[in-house]
Amino acid sequence: MLEDKISKFKSLLKNHTELRAQVNTTRRVTLLNGNLVNNIRSDVSGVSARMYRNGVYGFASSAEYTDEKIKAVLAAAEENAKFMDTHINKNKPMFQPARTGKKELQYTVRDVEQKVFIDFAKEIDAYISRKYPDLASRTIAVFSDSMEKLLVVSDGFDSHSLIPRSYVYLFMSARANDGTTVELFRPVGGFGYFNENFTDPANLYETIDNLYDNLMKKAEGVYCEAGYKDVVMHPNLAGILAHEAVGHTVEADLVLGGSVAAHNLGKQVASELVTMVDFAHTALGKTVPLPVYVDDEGIPAEDAVLIKDGILVGYMNNRETAHHFGMEPQGNARAFLFSDEPLIRMRNTAILPGKDKLEDMIAAIDDGYYLTDTNNGQADTTGEFMFGVCMGYEIKKGKLGRAIRDTTISGVAFEMLKTVDMLSDDMVWSSSGFCGKKQPMPVGMGGPAVKCKVNIGGR
Amino acid sequence: MMTNRDIAEYTLDALKKAGADHAQCIVSTGKTDEFNIDGGDFSLLRTLFNSSITIKALIDGKKGIISANRLDMESIDKAVKECIAAAESSVSDEAESIAPRIKNENFVAGVLEPDRDKLFDRLKEYLADVKNNYPKIILEQLVSKYVYSESVFMNTNGVEFTYTCGNYDLSSMFSAHEGEKSSSFNGYYTKFDSLDGKLIDIGMQRTLFAESEMQIDTKPFPGKTVGKVIITPACLYDMLMIAFGNFISDSTIIDKTSPWISMLGNQVASEKLTVYSKPLDERVVCGERFTGEGFMSENMAIIEKGVLKNFMLSNYGSRKTGFPRALNLSHNLFVEPGDMSLDELVRNVERGIIMNRFSGGQPSINGDFSGVAKNSFLIENGEITHALSETMVSGNLAAMLNNIIGISAETVCDGITVLPYILFDGITISGR
Numbered sequence: 019m020l021e022d023k024i025s026k027f028k029s030l031l032k033n034h035t036e037l038r039a040q041v042n043t044t045r046r047v048t049l050l051n052g053n054l055v056n057n058i059r060s061d062v063s064g065v066s067a068r069m070y071r072n073g074v075y076g077f078a079s080s081a082e083y084t085d086e087k088i089k090a091v092l093a094a095a096e097e098n099a100k101f102m103d104t105h106i107n108k109n110k111p112m113f114q115p116a117r118t119g120k121k122e123l124q125y126t127v128r129d130v131e132q133k134v135f136i137d138f139a140k141e142i143d144a145y146i147s148r149k150y151p152d153l154a155s156r157t158i159a160v161f162s163d164s165m166e167k168l169l170v171v172s173d174g175f176d177s178h179s180l181i182p183r184s185y186v187y188l189f190m191s192a193r194a195n196d197g198t199t200v201e202l203f204r205p206v207g208g209f210g211y212f213n214e215n216f217t218d219p220a221n222l223y224e225t226i227d228n229l230y231d232n233l234m235k236k237a238e239g240v241y242c243e244a245g246y247k248d249v250v251m252h253p254n255l256a257g258i259l260a261h262e263a264v265g266h267t268v269e270a271d272l273v274l275g276g277s278v279a280a281h282n283l284g285k286q287v288a289s290e291l292v293t294m295v296d297f298a299h300t301a302l303g304k305t306v307p308l309p310v311y312v313d314d315e316g317i318p319a320e321d322a323v324l325i326k327d328g329i330l331v332g333y334m335n336n337r338e339t340a341h342h343f344g345m346e347p348q349g350n351a352r353a354f355l356f357s358d359e360p361l362i363r364m365r366n367t368a369i370l371p372g373k374d375k376l377e378d379m380i381a382a383i384d385d386g387y388y389l390t391d392t393n394n395g396q397a398d399t400t401g402e403f404m405f406g407v408c409m410g411y412e413i414k415k416g417k418l419g420r421a422i423r424d425t426t427i428s429g430v431a432f433e434m435l436k437t438v439d440m441l442s443d444d445m446v447w448s449s450s451g452f453c454g455k456k457q458p459m460p461v462g463m464g465g466p467a468v469k470c471k472v473n474i475g476g477r
Numbered sequence: 478m479m480t481n482r483d484i485a486e487y488t489l490d491a492l493k494k495a496g497a498d499h500a501q502c503i504v505s506t507g508k509t510d511e512f513n514i515d516g517g518d519f520s521l522l523r524t525l526f527n528s529s530i531t532i533k534a535l536i537d538g539k540k541g542i543i544s545a546n547r548l549d550m551e552s553i554d555k556a557v558k559e560c561i562a563a564a565e566s567s568v569s570d571e572a573e574s575i576a577p578r579i580k581n582e583n584f585v586a587g588v589l590e591p592d593r594d595k596l597f598d599r600l601k602e603y604l605a606d607v608k609n610n611y612p613k614i615i616l617e618q619l620v621s622k623y624v625y626s627e628s629v630f631m632n633t634n635g636v637e638f639t640y641t642c643g644n645y646d647l648s649s650m651f652s653a654h655e656g657e658k659s660s661s662f663n664g665y666y667t668k669f670d671s672l673d674g675k676l677i678d679i680g681m682q683r684t685l686f687a688e689s690e691m692q693i694d695t696k697p698f699p700g701k702t703v704g705k706v707i708i709t710p711a712c713l714y715d716m717l718m719i720a721f722g723n724f725i726s727d728s729t730i731i732d733k734t735s736p737w738i739s740m741l742g743n744q745v746a747s748e749k750l751t752v753y754s755k756p757l758d759e760r761v762v763c764g765e766r767f768t769g770e771g772f773m774s775e776n777m778a779i780i781e782k783g784v785l786k787n788f789m790l791s792n793y794g795s796r797k798t799g800f801p802r803a804l805n806l807s808h809n810l811f812v813e814p815g816d817m818s819l820d821e822l823v824r825n826v827e828r829g830i831i832m833n834r835f836s837g838g839q840p841s842i843n844g845d846f847s848g849v850a851k852n853s854f855l856i857e858n859g860e861i862t863h864a865l866s867e868t869m870v871s872g873n874l875a876a877m878l879n880n881i882i883g884i885s886a887e888t889v890c891d892g893i894t895v896l897p898y899i900l901f902d903g904i905t906i907s908g909r
Contacts, residue, residue, distance in 0.1 A: 051732050053797065054568040059559055060544040077523040081546040098522040105597065106519045132541070132559070133566035140568070155732035191734055191842060198843040199734045244701055244869060244907040274516040275617030275650075281657040357525050359513075393839045399617065399652050399662045402866060404849045406838020426838040426847040428869060456620065473909055475847030475869040 019127040020178075024065065024170045027088055031172035033099075034070040034112065034337070036315060037092065039063075039083060039168040040356035045212070047135040047160040049143045056159070059132055064356040067095040070338075073110030074102035079357040113341035116174035121312045123178040127166060130212045135160045138212075141219035142186065142226070150190070150230050154199055157189035162212045163460070165354075167314070174316025181308050183460060184212040185450050186222065188229055194237040200423065202233045202409060203393070205450035209307050232391075232409055232421070239421035240412070247474050248386035249427070250379045250413070253446035255392050255405070256465025260294055260367045261453065262395040263403040263431035268324050268332070269350075269362045270339035278401040278432065279330060287330045288435030294325040296334055297366040297462075298349055306366035307449035307462035310349060314360035319349025324367075328435075336362050354457040361455055366462035372441025379440045379469045381416040387474060388413050389427065401431035407474075426475040434470055442467035481506055482639070484548055485631040488532055491557045493633060497534035497564070499575045500633050501771055504548065505529045507626030510593050512600055514619040517608075519600075527626065531769075534560045535575065539567035572796035576771030578635040584766040586642040587670045591623040595672045596645060606677045611686040613653040613693065617662060621647040621676075636771045642763040645669050646892075647676055653689040660692035661866070663834060663852045665711065668762040668892035680891040681711055685852070688833065688864075692852060695866035698830065698908030699855075705829035705882065706870060706904045707822050707856070710889035710896035712834055717752065717810055720874040721779070723842055725787075727794035734842050736875055740785050741800060746878035748783040749815060750899075756807035762892040765807035768792075774805040783879075811895045815884025822883050822900040824859035830868065830906055831856055840874060847871035850906070865908075872904040 024037045031037060041063035048056035065088055066079035076098025078091040139160045146156045164182035169175075185207030191199050206225055207215050216222075251259065264287075267277040274280075288294075295301070298319035299309035310319045315337050322334050333343060339362065340347040351360035380388055388411045395405030404426050412419035447464035479487070481504040492500035506528045513521035530553070531544045541563030543556045600621055607614050625643040630636065646668045653660040667680045677683060708716055724745075729735035737745055755776040756764030765774045770792045778786040788800050795802035823831070830853050837848020850868045854861045885898035 049568075050728060052568075053570060053572075053731065054540065055727070055731070055793070056542075057540055057563055057567050058542045058544065059563060061556075062544075062546050064546065074519060075521040077521055078525070079523075080526045081528045082526075082549070083547075094524050098524055102519060102522045108518070131566070132563040136566045136568070155734050157728075157732075191732075198841070198845070199736075201734075201842055244871065244905065246909050271515055272617065276615045276652055276654045276659050278659065357527075359521060359523060396836045398836075398851065400659055400866070402661060402849065402851075404836050404838070406848075408838070424838060424841045424845060424847070426849070426869065426871075428849045428867065430867065456618065473867060473869060473907075475871045475907070 020166055020168050022168055023083060023085060024088060024168055027092065028170050030092065032069065033172065035172045036068045037170045038314060038356065039065045041166050042355055043164045045130065045132065045135055045162045047139050049139045049158045051155060052143055052147065057132065057136065062355055065091055066356050067091045068359055069095045069099040071099040071103045073108030074106055075099060075359065076102060077359050113337045116317055118173065119175045121175055121177040123180060124311065125180045127180055128211050130162065134213055138216060138219055142222060145219065145223060146226060153190050154193050155191040159187040161185045161187065169312065169314060169316060171316030175312045175318050176316065177312035179311060181460065182211050183207065183209050183308065183449060184215045186216065188226060190229060190233050192233050192237050200233065200236045202229060202236060204229050208449055235421035236409060236423065239423045241423050242387065242425045242474050244475055246471060248383045249470065249472055250383065250388045251468045252390040253442065253444065253465055253467050254448065255389055256369050256468050257448055257463030258392050258395045258405050259468065260369045260465055261364060261461065261463045262397040262405060263434065264294060264324065265296070265364045265367045266397040267399065267401050267431060268334060270333040270335045270343060271362045272399055273333055274339065275399065277399040279333065282330045282432060285330055286328050287432040288325055288328040289438040290328040291372055291441050292325055292328050292435055292438055293370045295368060295370065296322040296324060296364050297368060301366065301368060307447045308366060308460055310352070310365045313349040313351045314353045315351040317347045317349045317351065322348045322350065334362055334364065336360065352459060354459050358457045361457060363455065363459045364453060364461050366464070368463065369465035369468065371443050371445045371466040374440040374442050376442050376467050379442060379467055380413055380418060382440065382469065383413045384415055386413045387411065387422065388418060402428065403431055404428040427472045429472045434472060437471040438468055440469035481627055481629045484530065484553065485629050488530065488553055488557060489631055489633055491554065492532065492534050492560065495557055495561045497536055497561065499535040500533060501575050501631065502530065502532045503628060503630050503769070505626050505628040507624065509622050509624045511620060511622035512597060514604065514616055517604065517616045530556065532556060532560050534564045535573055536564045538569040538571055538573050539564045540573050541567055572793055574792065574796060575632045575634055576636050576792065580773065581637040582773065584638065584640045587644045587763040589641065589643050591625065591643060592672060593623065596621065596623060599672050599676050603676045606675060607686065611690055613655055613690045614651050614686050615654055616649060616651050618650045619647070621645065630767055630771055632771050638767040640766050644763040645672070651686070651689065653693050655693050658693050660689045661851050663689055666891065670762045681889045685711060685833065688852065692864040695864040698865055698868035698906055701905070701907040702828060703903060703905050705826045705900060705902050706906065707826065707831040707898055707900045709831065709833050709898055712832055713812065713896045713899060714810055714894050715835055718808065719840055719846065720844065720878065721789055723840060723844055724875065725789050727791055729842055730788055730790060730800065731794055731797050736843055737785060741788065743785060744783045745785045746780055746783040747881035749881045749884055750780055750783055750878060751813035752780045753778050753811040754805055754807055754809055755811045756805050756809045758809065758811065760890050760895055761809045764809055765805055768806050774807060777804040809893055812897055814886050814888050814897045816886060817883040819885045819887055819898050822885055822898055823856055823861060825882055825900060826856040827858060829856050830854060830865060831861060832870065844874035846874055867909045869907050870904055876903060877901050
């Protein structure tokens with residue numbers, strides 16, 4: 019656990035200043051066809067300071083975490099803030115004062131020996147190689163990371179926070195009859211240390227069997243017919259839809275950069291069925307995948323409602339953009355490493371569930387696709403988005419047909435969301451990846467099954 | 478105070494004493510000064526005092542790797558202990574090794590005496606240049622920095638390299654706006670070692686700014702066709718790296734799923750295509766001088782006149798598969814220019830597109846890809862007609878490399894790569 023060496027400097031913090039000590043850990047083990055190609059542990063830690071001065075910031079960081087270095091980064095951050103202020107002369111006022119207080123650590127810091135990851139991966143690998151010897155390739159990637167932060171601010175909440183998560187990624191590939199190789203992967207895991215989420219490799223066998231069955235269907239699958247299609251997105255895709263299609267466009271820094279949301283606040287941007295929220299730590303009575311209680315500017319985290327009944331009602335802000343837009347900051351300013359400055363980031367972004375049943379949604383489509391798994395996504399400031407689809411099925415006359423090969427779907431968010439006419443009554447969360455902005459960041463995303471229209475790539 | 482070399486020596490000694498048969502260590506220290514611009518305005522000056530250490534130990538062919546960023550003795554001792562524990566828990570693999578000592582060397586490259594004030598002045602000038610010449614452009618984010626580093630690589634075979642280097646870089650994300658209408662965002666990254674010229678003149682930034690201004694008004698591609706696509710230097714690196722990642726890198730060569738697994742020395746692409754990886758070329762700023770495995774880097778042909786000359790294998794991948802290791806792992810791609818002008822390439826297209834950015838899903842191992850053509854234009858009857866939106870492209874990367882109509886004589890250097898425009902055929906283009 020991080021030793022608190024920074025609280026004693028609180029009285030020295032000037033203007034708005036954040037002083038943060040942080041450690042990020044990563045543990046990664048990868049078995050490729052039984053070969054241990056990755057066996058890595060990484061610890062990155064240090065201290066940083068950021069100071070606001072008349073509309074500009076100065077920042078400095080050091081890996082050394084000593085009293086002497088803390089004073090040095092504070093001095094360097096102040097010097098950088100002065101340099102920028104003197105040369106830029108923005109003369110912007112200080113943003114609104116924040117509630118003050120302190121949030122203590124909500125979770126216990128631990129570590130897990132590398133042997134635990136390796137032994138688990140070996141058992142999973144042995145199961146797959148024994149049961150499915152006909153696979154072209156198998157990869158088991160065991161991954162765990164954590165982010166522990168001590169934050170002291172001149173004005174706002176001080177905090178001690180920790181977000182650990184752990185995942186097992188299962189990759190399989192197989193030769194198809196047409197001579198090509200098809201692959202499929204599935205992440206399993208979530209919030210918590212590895213030995214909390216994974217106690218017995220046998221608990222994953224059902225998931226592995228299901229993944230193999232899907233892969234075999236995909237091997238016999240067909241290419242999608244390119245065009246504008248009716249689709250049902252499995253809840254696995256709704257999260258990335260919320261994150262990519264809408265989430266990025268309503269980050270206030272991107273709004274200031276001219277995103278499509280700049281001109282749509284208060285307007286109908288989606289079907290009235292759609293409500294979308296960036297949750298801080300609790301959603302629908304349960305803790306979200308990656309809970310944030312205080313952000314890295316010292317703002318206690320609250321839910322940010324982005325779309326309510328189809329109307330765009332809010333942005334995600336830091337303190338400076340909240341002041342600019344006359345909104346309240348809700349705790350979206352987050353930094354990835356100790357050496358990173360806080361940026362406006364999503365936390366746990368989700369479309370809320372509706373009232374429909376998945377089978378009714380599929381039955382309502384005459385000719386379209388049911389898309390079940392995704393492997394990446396990207397958004398545009400125009401609202402145009404795409405994401406990769408790595409598993410799905412044709413829908414013909416309301417019934418599931420053949421599996422499909424890899425494809426990509428795209429649309430323009432605020433047009434596509436208006437085509438949403440059914441939402442399932444369940445919800446799935448995921449938190450297995452990183453969002454990329456200037457810095458990477460673990461994010462949670464979730465939602466129900468969504469029936470809508472999108473462009474689909476194909477042959 | 479211990480130098481990087483002292484720390485590396487201490488670490489290797491500690492690893493050997495703790496039971497490592499072989500070990501290697503990379504220690505780096507340095508400083509970064511970074512200017513940030515958001516929404517067209519300066520927002521932040523960031524100074525980082527950097528340090529890092531990565532150590533690898535082998536015990537009976539079992540590997541452990543630790544990466545950390547504290548260089549005090551207590552932290553090093555902890556890293557050594559964890560590295561040994563990781564190796565002891567690992568799986569024995571005969572392909573694991575460390576580099577043999579051939580020739581040790583000290584490398585120096587780039588700018589070692591930075592001029593922060595001049596960089597700041599150049600950035601102010603850059604903002605003014607964008608505002609005056611491309612008034613519809615908003616710089617959503619611009620990050621420009623000077624990075625200085627001193628690194629030492631040592632292993633227990635006596636390999637010792639040092640590398641002292643410093644360079645500037647600039648990374649931008651921008652879009653064009655008019656009223657409530659806007660273009661797609663685009664981005665550019667460049668490395669440079671001189672502040673003598675205007676920053677806006679580096680690489681193809683002016684072209685991309687001008688084109689973004691023309692991308693405010695867009696139409697979807699009309700219908701669907703299998704046709705020609707010109708891929709610009711701004712997009713070519715991504716497409717080639719996706720192909721090489723799938724076809725010639727460690728993972729798919731080791732598991733034998735690469736469609737090019739048996740193609741070394743054979744024709745895999747149009748004979749018009751020659752691709753090198755050249756970290757030592759003078760146009761590459763602070764290029765790789767030694768690999769992370771401890772081999773001195775050399776320039777390397779990947780494809781020559783369509784013939785696959787080398788895989789991009791690590792030494793581990795090489796020992797695992799029996800194929801030669803890559804002479805560098807830098808990805809400083811150079812594609813040999815062709816004999817047609819960009820104008821001639823455009824005139825060769827009856828109905829197709831010119832694509833500046835590809836936003837797509839992870840392609841299949843066999844090279845099947847699909848995605849959105851971003852920052853792209855329609856070409857009709859040999860002329861660029863209008864900017865596109867909601868236009869998807871799909872095809873197969875291996876087939877695409879065999880279906881090259883022409884390569885431009887013009888190339889663009891961004892300090893990392895030197896790439897031309899390439900006209901490909903046989904790509905499915907579909908609109909809404």
